[in-house]
Amino acid sequence: MNALSAADRILAAIRAIPRGETAAYGVVAQRAGLPGRARMVARLLSQNDDSTLPWHRVLRADGRSAFPPGTPHHREQLDRLRREGVRVDDHGRVRPAKRAKSVDEEVWG
DNA sequence: CGCCTGACCACGT
């Protein structure tokens, strides 16, 4: 059986996002086998202390950072992404390779 | 146990 808790599966899903790619909260939840639980992903990240966790690769469904523009966290997240080769436009939005209508179509690579 | 909050999301206007 699955001895892994929901939190463990979510953290694993986040760690599984490849360098240079991003995933929405909802997509992470879905990959962790917890559809509809984007808020749980968000809560975990807000509590997380593990510095090795690639939290910067997790974005909102609209491709923007969950942090308010102008804050240190917002800048750091975008910087880290750009450093990995992710393209961010002037509005702070990540450009998906293909159009993703909903989180069900997860297409961001 | 109810009530409020939050690094969310989809949908309608």
Added chain:
DNA sequence: CACGTGGCCAGGC
């Protein structure tokens, strides 16, 4: 694009 609205759910009090 900007707001509301309703849904989701774990935690804190």
